Amino acid sequence: MINNIHPTVEIENLNFSYKGKPLLNIDYLKIDKPGITVVLGPNGAGKSLLLKLIQGIEKPTFGQIRLNGMPVSDKEGHQCMVLQTPTFLRLSVYQNIAVCLRRDNFFLGQDQKNEVLAMLEKVGLGDKINLPARLLSGGEKQKLSLARALISRPKILLVDEPTSTIDPATTSFIEDIIKTRAENDTKIIFVTHDIHQALRLARHAIMIYKGNVVEEGDVERFFKTPNSPHTRDYLAGKLLR
Amino acid sequence: MDFIIEIFNLALELIISFDEVVFEIVWLSIKVSFTALILSCLVAVPLGTVLGLNRFFGRNFLILLFNTLMGLPPVVVGLSVYLILSRSGPLGWMNFLYTPYAMIIAQMILIIPIVTSLTCQKVEELFMEYRELFLSVRVKKSQQFWVYLLDARYALLTIFLAGFGRAISEVGAVIIVGGNIDHVTRMMTTAIAMHTSRGDLSLAIALGLILLFIALLVNLTVFILKVIAKRFGYD
Amino acid sequence: MVMIKTLYIFIILLSASRLVAGEIILQSTTSTKNSGFYDYILPLVKKSIDVDVKVVAVGTGQAIENSKRCDGDVLLVHDQESEIEFVDKGYGVKRYDLMYNDFIVVGPIEDELNLRNETDIKTVLRKIYESQKIFLSRSDNSGTHRKENKLWELANLKPLKYSGGWYLETGLGMGATLNIAAGKNAYTVTDRATWISFRNKSDLDILFEGHPALFNQYGIIVIDKNFCPNVNISDAEKFVKWLMSEKGQEIIDSFRLGNEQLFFRSN
Numbered sequence: 001m002i003n004n005i006h007p008t009v010e011i012e013n014l015n016f017s018y019k020g021k022p023l024l025n026i027d028y029l030k031i032d033k034p035g036i037t038v039v040l041g042p043n044g045a046g047k048s049l050l051l052k053l054i055q056g057i058e059k060p061t062f063g064q065i066r067l068n069g070m071p072v073s074d075k076e077g078h079q080c081m082v083l084q085t086p087t088f089l090r091l092s093v094y095q096n097i098a099v100c101l102r103r104d105n106f107f108l109g110q111d112q113k114n115e116v117l118a119m120l121e122k123v124g125l126g127d128k129i130n131l132p133a134r135l136l137s138g139g140e141k142q143k144l145s146l147a148r149a150l151i152s153r154p155k156i157l158l159v160d161e162p163t164s165t166i167d168p169a170t171t172s173f174i175e176d177i178i179k180t181r182a183e184n185d186t187k188i189i190f191v192t193h194d195i196h197q198a199l200r201l202a203r204h205a206i207m208i209y210k211g212n213v214v215e216e217g218d219v220e221r222f223f224k225t226p227n228s229p230h231t232r233d234y235l236a237g238k239l240l241r
Numbered sequence: 242m243d244f245i246i247e248i249f250n251l252a253l254e255l256i257i258s259f260d261e262v263v264f265e266i267v268w269l270s271i272k273v274s275f276t277a278l279i280l281s282c283l284v285a286v287p288l289g290t291v292l293g294l295n296r297f298f299g300r301n302f303l304i305l306l307f308n309t310l311m312g313l314p315p316v317v318v319g320l321s322v323y324l325i326l327s328r329s330g331p332l333g334w335m336n337f338l339y340t341p342y343a344m345i346i347a348q349m350i351l352i353i354p355i356v357t358s359l360t361c362q363k364v365e366e367l368f369m370e371y372r373e374l375f376l377s378v379r380v381k382k383s384q385q386f387w388v389y390l391l392d393a394r395y396a397l398l399t400i401f402l403a404g405f406g407r408a409i410s411e412v413g414a415v416i417i418v419g420g421n422i423d424h425v426t427r428m429m430t431t432a433i434a435m436h437t438s439r440g441d442l443s444l445a446i447a448l449g450l451i452l453l454f455i456a457l458l459v460n461l462t463v464f465i466l467k468v469i470a471k472r473f474g475y476d
Numbered sequence: 477m478v479m480i481k482t483l484y485i486f487i488i489l490l491s492a493s494r495l496v497a498g499e500i501i502l503q504s505t506t507s508t509k510n511s512g513f514y515d516y517i518l519p520l521v522k523k524s525i526d527v528d529v530k531v532v533a534v535g536t537g538q539a540i541e542n543s544k545r546c547d548g549d550v551l552l553v554h555d556q557e558s559e560i561e562f563v564d565k566g567y568g569v570k571r572y573d574l575m576y577n578d579f580i581v582v583g584p585i586e587d588e589l590n591l592r593n594e595t596d597i598k599t600v601l602r603k604i605y606e607s608q609k610i611f612l613s614r615s616d617n618s619g620t621h622r623k624e625n626k627l628w629e630l631a632n633l634k635p636l637k638y639s640g641g642w643y644l645e646t647g648l649g650m651g652a653t654l655n656i657a658a659g660k661n662a663y664t665v666t667d668r669a670t671w672i673s674f675r676n677k678s679d680l681d682i683l684f685e686g687h688p689a690l691f692n693q694y695g696i697i698v699i700d701k702n703f704c705p706n707v708n709i710s711d712a713e714k715f716v717k718w719l720m721s722e723k724g725q726e727i728i729d730s731f732r733l734g735n736e737q738l739f740f741r742s743n
Contacts, residue, residue: 438650442655
């Protein structure tokens with residue numbers, strides 16, 4: 001498994017339509033470079049949709065997405081996603097994480113319990129394990145959602161605007177966690193509108209406009225000399241729709 | 242007015258004096274209805290959850306069927322169970338007719354559609370809410386099943402109450418399959434029916450008040466549980 | 477595995493509920509039960525012959541149907557004609573005259589039709605028929621309902637064509653029908669035992685009684701084991717034999733509600 005080191009996402013001839021209206025259209029896209037990849041684009045361009053398709057939450061109308069050469073399936077996979085508006089079960093913070101570790105047993109072993117506690121400690125929720133998840137603040141919810149995705153050690157982590165509604169301190173806290181995880185061989189693809197955040201974190205950027213990939217490339221080049229007029233407008237804060 | 246006061250006095254007297262006969266009837270009612278409820282839930286909760294979580298051919302038909310069966314007339318259930326359990330019926334060898342078991346079976350048939358339909362509805366609601374979440378972190382289907390039930394636990398309590406209410410207040414079915422036999426199958430409702438036919442209306446209503454009181458206790462318990470849950474943020 | 481074990485335990489528990497020796501089911505008419513007759517007599521039965529009798533009280537017609545489905549060991553009803561037919565067709569072993577009382581006509585206490593002074597049931601029914609005062613019929617195939625039909629026949633009247641008018645078919649038990657009669661201040665035919673034990677009489681009273689045609693015979697039959705193999709024949713026969721014995725008949729005769737005797741020995 002050579003691909004273990006740099007997981008690959010390969011998209012070929014992909015189309016997603018809703019009621020006959022195409023929302024995403026990608027002829028070919030390969031994400032295989034090390035480091036974090038950021039997906040940029042105006043609202044409604046199809047960024048979140050792209051992540052959901054990679055995760056297997058949505059199914060393409062036609063075309064294929066392969067992760068490390070294997071087609072995406074909704075049954076198994078090594079990818080996890082942090083949703084834009086994280087949802088919480090009517091369970092405690094602890095149970096919200098524990099859910100993802102259960103495989104065959106309903107009750108977790110001691111090792112797994114420790115793992116959950118360590119993860120909660122890491123995201124700064126160590127003192128809230130018995131609190132109902134629904135009572136957490138916005139930032140805490142994002143942290144919990146992130147912890148839930150990380151606990152199963154995904155090879156690919158998809159993050160959808162994790163810090164859009166969060167204060168600067170928490171934002172940098174979450175960024176640190178993402179960065180650490182990326183250094184530990186997890187391929188991270190994330191969506192953001194925060195251009196500075198993209199610069200801080202990512203090594204590779206993809207620009208989506210009206211359901212099409214209009215530009216991709218190394219972050220520094222991407223921001224300095226954008227090729228596509230859409231990218232140029234977007235970065236200049238001009239493009240709205 | 243005197244009539245009403247007399248009834249209330251009688252009901253109070255029966256409760257306070259811990260009347261042995263009344264206590265026996267009340268206890269049997271509770272035993273039978275609780276057993277029927279528990280056994281029904283063992284069937285109906287998994288069934289409702291499977292219906293709520295999966296999309297398969299015939300699903301809508303099944304949902305429609307269970308919704309319709311919620312309105313099943315108890316007398317029809319009683320007669321059907323009677324014909325099946327009758328000594329000349331297919332399950333006559335079990336000798337269940339005129340025993341509490343027959344009443345449990347009849348009540349189960351009345352409860353199962355209610356618990357199945359309501360569980361299915363609740364779980365489907367949660368499924369809409371959590372579908373993406375489960376796909377985003379990949380939890381096995383068999384595990385999801387338990388998580389949905391755990392998540393719906395307080396909603397399920399209300400559903401169980403609905404089932405219990407249907408069981409304990411029902412008379413048409415249990416009087417046919419139980420026979421209202423003294424000390425064996427006499428329940429609150431059949432006793433009420435019997436005293437009505439004896440023209441002993443005040444005793445009948447007094448028993449009815451006791452039935453109401455039990456229903457109140459059960460509802461109160463669940464209500465308190467829910468209030469506690471709400472206080473801790475699990476509603 | 478756990479499921480199978482639970483199921484297994486459940487089945488064992490269930491089989492423990494089967495009727496045991498010393499228990500019989502009596503398919504009975506309601507009047508005997510509602511009057512408290514069984515509460516009086518069954519403890520004595522238990523003491524004398526150690527048989528537990530479980531009483532299922534329904535109308536005569538339904539009791540006979542239930543017995544035909546083998547859901548009883550002994551049948552106690554009050555419609556001689558269908559009882560004899562029951563035995564003739566091989567459902568029952570033998571029919572005994574157990575006890576008797578009589579039917580009565582009840583109605584509004586004011587007695588507008590002056591029925592109290594009549595001597596013939598035919599005239600009584602004719603007066604009700606002609607006055608078109610509300611009359612309630614059980615219409616549930618019970619012993620009382622069959623008796624009522626025979627009385628109309630005797631009077632050569634056909635009230636059924638007025639069903640829904642002044643002749644109302646309740647389709648209910650005697651008690652329920654009496655409750656309606658009390659509410660509507662209507663006339664109806666009832667057995668004496670139910671009437672005496674009925675507590676919601678309100679403005680109703682006995683308006684006619686004591687005519688030979690109003691005789692109410694209760695019969696008792698053991699279900700035939702050849703037809704229903706499940707019948708607990710030994711205990712059923714013990715029970716009937718005891719009731720028909722001198723002691724049993726004396727006890728039947730001694731049952732009182734208030735100061736009134738409800739059933740009279742036949743033997």
